[in-house]
Amino acid sequence: MMKTKSLLLAATAAAMTAGMALAEPVKVGMITTLSGGGAGLGIDVRDGFMLAVKQAGNPDIEVVIEDDQRKPDIAVQLADRMIQSDDVDILTGIIWSNLAMAVVPSATAQGKFYLSPNAGPSALAGKGCHPNYFNVAWQNDNLHEAAGAYANSAGLKNSFILAPNYPAGQDALAGYKRMYEGELAGEIYTKLGQTDYAAEIAQIRASDADSVFFFLPGGMGISFLKQYADSGVDLPVVGPAFSFDQGILQAVGAAALGVKNTSQWNKDIDNAANKAFVESFEAEYGRLPSLYASQGFDTANLILSAMAKADVKDQDAFREALRAAEFDSVRGEFKFGPNHHPIQDIYVREVVQEGDVFTNKILGVALEDHADAYAGECKM
Amino acid sequence: MSFLLLIEQILNGLQFGVMLFLTAAGLTLVFGVMGLINLAHGSLFMIGAFAAAATAAATGSFVLGLAASLAAAAAAGALVEMLVIRRLYNRDHLDQVLATFALILIFSEGTRWLFGSFPLYLNIPLALSGPVTLPGGIEYPLYRLTIIAVGLLIALGLFLLISRTRLGVQIRAGESDREMIAALGIDINRLYTVVFALGAGLAGLAGALVGAIQSVQVGMGEPVLILAFVVIVIGGIGSIKGALIGSVLVGLTDTLGGVLLPETFKLFMDPASATAVGSALASMLIYILMAVVLIVRPTGLYGARA
Numbered sequence: 001m002m003k004t005k006s007l008l009l010a011a012t013a014a015a016m017t018a019g020m021a022l023a024e025p026v027k028v029g030m031i032t033t034l035s036g037g038g039a040g041l042g043i044d045v046r047d048g049f050m051l052a053v054k055q056a057g058n059p060d061i062e063v064v065i066e067d068d069q070r071k072p073d074i075a076v077q078l079a080d081r082m083i084q085s086d087d088v089d090i091l092t093g094i095i096w097s098n099l100a101m102a103v104v105p106s107a108t109a110q111g112k113f114y115l116s117p118n119a120g121p122s123a124l125a126g127k128g129c130h131p132n133y134f135n136v137a138w139q140n141d142n143l144h145e146a147a148g149a150y151a152n153s154a155g156l157k158n159s160f161i162l163a164p165n166y167p168a169g170q171d172a173l174a175g176y177k178r179m180y181e182g183e184l185a186g187e188i189y190t191k192l193g194q195t196d197y198a199a200e201i202a203q204i205r206a207s208d209a210d211s212v213f214f215f216l217p218g219g220m221g222i223s224f225l226k227q228y229a230d231s232g233v234d235l236p237v238v239g240p241a242f243s244f245d246q247g248i249l250q251a252v253g254a255a256a257l258g259v260k261n262t263s264q265w266n267k268d269i270d271n272a273a274n275k276a277f278v279e280s281f282e283a284e285y286g287r288l289p290s291l292y293a294s295q296g297f298d299t300a301n302l303i304l305s306a307m308a309k310a311d312v313k314d315q316d317a318f319r320e321a322l323r324a325a326e327f328d329s330v331r332g333e334f335k336f337g338p339n340h341h342p343i344q345d346i347y348v349r350e351v352v353q354e355g356d357v358f359t360n361k362i363l364g365v366a367l368e369d370h371a372d373a374y375a376g377e378c379k380m
Numbered sequence: 381m382s383f384l385l386l387i388e389q390i391l392n393g394l395q396f397g398v399m400l401f402l403t404a405a406g407l408t409l410v411f412g413v414m415g416l417i418n419l420a421h422g423s424l425f426m427i428g429a430f431a432a433a434a435t436a437a438a439t440g441s442f443v444l445g446l447a448a449s450l451a452a453a454a455a456a457g458a459l460v461e462m463l464v465i466r467r468l469y470n471r472d473h474l475d476q477v478l479a480t481f482a483l484i485l486i487f488s489e490g491t492r493w494l495f496g497s498f499p500l501y502l503n504i505p506l507a508l509s510g511p512v513t514l515p516g517g518i519e520y521p522l523y524r525l526t527i528i529a530v531g532l533l534i535a536l537g538l539f540l541l542i543s544r545t546r547l548g549v550q551i552r553a554g555e556s557d558r559e560m561i562a563a564l565g566i567d568i569n570r571l572y573t574v575v576f577a578l579g580a581g582l583a584g585l586a587g588a589l590v591g592a593i594q595s596v597q598v599g600m601g602e603p604v605l606i607l608a609f610v611v612i613v614i615g616g617i618g619s620i621k622g623a624l625i626g627s628v629l630v631g632l633t634d635t636l637g638g639v640l641l642p643e644t645f646k647l648f649m650d651p652a653s654a655t656a657v658g659s660a661l662a663s664m665l666i667y668i669l670m671a672v673v674l675i676v677r678p679t680g681l682y683g684a685r686a
Contacts, residue, residue, distance in 0.1 A: 035489065036599055039497040165659050187651065188642075189659040193603050195594045196399075198392035198524065199635045205519070206385045219595035222499055227593050230504060230521050232511035251499035251595060 025060040026312045028303065029082035031075050031103065032093035034067035038218060040247040041095045041292050042067075045117045047285055048296030049092070055280065056304050064088065070095075072102040079103045083110055089312045090115060092299055095292075097121040097140060097168050108132040111315070113322070117299040118292060122171060125341050126374035132315075134322055134340045136302055137295045138264055139372035140168055141175030143240035146262035146346035146366035147213055148179030151238055153366075154260075157182040160209035160235075162200060164216065165189035172215035172240070178373065185209030190216070197224045201231045211235055217242040222251050229255035236260070241360075244351055246290035249358040256351045256358065264346050265294040265331050266362050273328035288359060294330050301327040333369075339378035343371045388518050389639050390632065395524045397631025398531030402586030403604050404611040404623045405538060406579025412618020413554045413575050416465060417473050419480040421583055421608065422601025423487035428453040428584025429591030429600060430491055433502035442505035446588050453584020454577040461576040466569070484602070492598050499597040502588075527589055534582070535624050542620055551575060555618050610666055614673045616683025625681060630666050637665040 030049065033042035046065060053061055064086055068075040075094065082088045090113040094100045100119035107114050108130040116124075120139040124130075151159060161176060161184060163169035169189065177184075185207040188200055204212060212235050216224050221243030228237070241263035249256055267278045267288060277297055281289040289297075306312075306321035325336055337343045346367045349360035407421045431452035436445035460483065468476045503509075504523045511519040542548040550571050553561040562568045587601065594600070611630050615622025642658030649657065673681065 035492070039492065039598070040499075043497050165656070165663070187655055189655055191638075191659070191663050195590075195600075195603065196392075196396055198395065198521075199389055199639050202385060202388045202392060203639065206382065219499060219597050219600065222595035222597075223593065226503065227521075230509055230511075230523060230593065232519055232521070247498040251501045251597075253501050253503055255503075 024311045024313055025062060026090065026303070026307055027086065027088045028061065028063045028090045028092060029079070029086060029088035030063055030065045030093035031068050031078045031082070031091065031099075032065070033070045033095050034065075036070050038070050038095065041118070041218075042093070044245075044247065044290045044292035045093060045095065045296035045299075048281065048289060048293035048298075049117065049300040050296075051277075051281055051284055051293075052297045052300035052304065054284075056300075058304060058307070060307065061304065065093075068094070068099060070099070072099050075099045075103050076106075079107055083107060083112055089113065090303060092117055092303075094119055100124065104133055105130070113312075113315075113318070115299050115302065115322075117295045120341065120372075121167070122372075122374050125339050125372050126377035127379075129339045129378035129380055131319060131340075131380050134302075134336065135342065136299045137342070138344075138346075139341045139374065140171045141178070142346060142367075142370060142372060143242070143262045143264070144172045144175030144215060145179045145373075146348070146370070147238050147240055148176040150260060150262060150348045150366045151176075151180050151182065151211065151213065154211075154236075154238075156211040156236070156238070158185045158208065158210045159213050159238075160184075160186045160188075160204050160207055160211070161213045162188040162190055162216075163214065164192040164194070164220065166192045168217075169215060176213050176215075179367075180213075190220075194220060195223045197227050198231075200224075201228055201233060204235070205231070205233050209235060212237045214239050215242065218248070222248055225252045225255045225259075238262075241291050241349070244349070244360060245292065246288045246359065249351065249360075253358065254353075257353060259351045260363070261349050261351070261360070262346055262366050263291050263349055263360070264342070264344050265291045266347060266349050266360050268362055269330070269332055269347075271328075271330070271332045274330040274332070277330045288357065298327070298329050298331070298334070301329070337371045337375050339372070339375045339380075341372050341375065343369055346370050384516060384518055387516065388520065389635055391518075391520060391524075391528075393632035393635035394628060395528050395631070396635055397628035398528050399586060399590055400604075400607055400611055400631055401531055401535060401624050401627035402589070403583050404608040404615070404627055405535075405620060406582040407605075407608050408612040408615065408618055408620065408623045409551070409575055410579045411612060413551055414465075414469060414572055416468065417476050417480065418465070418579075419477060419605065420460070420483035420487065421579070422605030423484050424453045424457055424580040424583040425587035425590075425601040425604055426491060426598070427456050427487065428587030429502065429596045430495055430500065430587075431584065432588030432591060433500040433596045434495070436502055437500075442592070445502070446585065449584045449588035450581045453587070454581035456584075457580020458573055458577040460580075461573050465576065466572070469572075488598050495598075497598070499595050502591045502596050504592045523593065530589065534585075535620070538620050547571075547574070607666070610670050612680075614670055614680055616677075616680030619680070619682040622680055622682030629669065633665050633669050634662075637662040641665075 066078045092115045095118045097119040104114050113132045116135040118137050120135045125139045163172045237259045239261050244261040305327035309321040310317035312318050348363045348366045428449035432445035432449040435448035508523045512522045611626040615626030641662045642655050645654035645658045
């Protein structure tokens with residue numbers, strides 16, 4: 001009895017010193033990819049997220065983490081279990097758009113919040129938007145649109161564009177073409193998971209293109225860049241950050257040097273939150289953070305900022321608190337548009353070498369305060 | 381499309397075919413001699429690439445990396461054969477598929493545990509990097525020409541091994557009647573271990589050669605495995621010659637189909653939908669090829685067994 005009482009006292013004291021007015025705990029279910037070929041992305045999101053949770057030292061947030069193995073059916077099972085037996089308040093973590101499409105609509109329909117730290121399929125930004133769905137990263141088209149805008153400002157007039165033949169690949173080429181004003185020297189859809197690009201590179205060589213735009217995430221981009229560098233074709237290359245993130249660059253090596261790519265985040269964005277994030281991430285995990293890690297970090301800080309203002313059980317108040325997005329984003333300015341997708345600056349970066357490490361540095365802003373093209377279709 | 385571009389694409393198809401052959405050769409040997417479906421063959425390909433990347437990073441020598449890939453994959457193959465595969469010869473194919481699928485998971489997560497989740501760096505040695513100009517003015521990467529040469533040399537070596545050596549005689553005998561060669565006093569267990577290690581070593585070497593121009597990452601072997609199965613079904617199970625012809629056929633069909641089909645559709649469609657329809661159809665082509673071969677010759681082009 002005595003013991004329970006002192007425990008209670010200690011807990012109250014801890015809560016008071018942490019400045020917590022609202023004692024209702026928040027349970028977060030994170031479903032992300034931690035095994036298989038795409039695990040690097042999920043691990044970065046998780047590590048960024050958990051770093052923010054650790055730094056906050058808030059005892060009222062509990063995180064359950066599960067591995068979806070990049071399989072939609074497993075992601076759905078995990079979401080069902082988290083919603084029905086673990087009784088989570090918020091779901092997050094999914095990397096891939098096809099998995100997000102399988103999980104998000106049913107989770108939000110069951111009255112849970114879903115905060116996306118990565119995937120931003122157009123269907124969820126437009127007609128399929130939902131009051132309980134927030135995207136903290138970007139809408140899928142955004143970085144490609146920025147690449148198109150950059151191509152205009154760099155005076156590129158005849159791009160050869162390629163992407164894998166699946167929904168995100170089609171969105172990528174559509175996004176680039178939405179902003180790009182020049183001619184197309186060629187447009188190719190490759191096979192998803194393709195590893196040999198000799199045939200495509202030969203076509204690029206034979207065309208009269210002045211530049212190449214490609215969206216080939218993960219291992220596909222590594223293969224393409226190595227083979228492109230070895231082919232002797234030396235047209236400038238533009239792409240979204242997905243083929244140039246911190247996890248991939250070391251495997252590509254010098255073949256990526258000088259490539260321009262677009263991202264909403266980089267480690268040299270000049271603000272206090274970002275400096276602290278990059279330093280503490282490197283100290284905690286012994287590697288540089290990637291854009292995925294920054295997205296995980298921002299997602300956790302957004303949740304923590306809403307927890308300080310509202311009780312998660314009071315959904316309307318909590319939703320308003322999320323929408324206000326009053327946290328120090330590592331991207332600097334950050335706000336949500338009417339469809340709960342970010343309005344943010346998107347930068348052009350260049351791949352550089354710092355000592356032994358390949359990384360990116362910012363060249364300038366490609367699109368300022370950019371919102372996605374689907375916000376108008378969202379009715380909520 | 382110009383004539384030169386077509387020649388370059390044919391070279392690309394040939395090179396892709398030769399890369400496939402290196403993986404398919406080991407698979408068809410194991411399948412033919414032991415009657416074993418080895419889904420973990422792709423994992424041995426991955427082990428080769430990782431061994432090469434780690435060795436090349438530590439020593440700075442690509443050649444040492446290649447040697448390490450051969451040794452590591454062959455050793456892993458021999459070990460797996462003695463510990464796991466040996467117990468599966470008398471089981472049906474479903475048990476073999478289950479057990480070797482389990483091996484894929486073990487190898488994948490084991491590799492992640494050792495090397496981490498991020499892709500490794502492995503690049504072409506300086507001496508082989510960059511393009512060379514071929515007669516007719518075609519610029520073609522030297523490394524890809526080297527792969528074609530190495531692959532054809534290995535094909536020749538395997539052919540001689542099977543047709544001219546004592547081991548080759550035993551392998552051929554094992555394919556046609558395994559009870560009889562055991563009765564003739566040949567240590568069948570040793571023969572199986574050797575054949576399995578040989579197949580594994582070839583897969584590992586292929587992984588290292590290919591890894592230099594692709595991404596060295598966990599799970600890199602599985603897409604190759606599917607194509608390798610297509611190749612041995614087309615070529616005829618157990619036949620090295622079939623594997624070579626099948627690989628080149630698949631390589632050429634895949635590469636030329638991907639280039640020519642969208643071009644053809646552009647003659648009577650707008651470019652965007654021609655690209656979409658053409659690429660969708662191109663990705664089915666090798667499976668259509670396989671179906672046609674199976675209809676005409678159910679045992680494959682050079683398959684002996686019914």
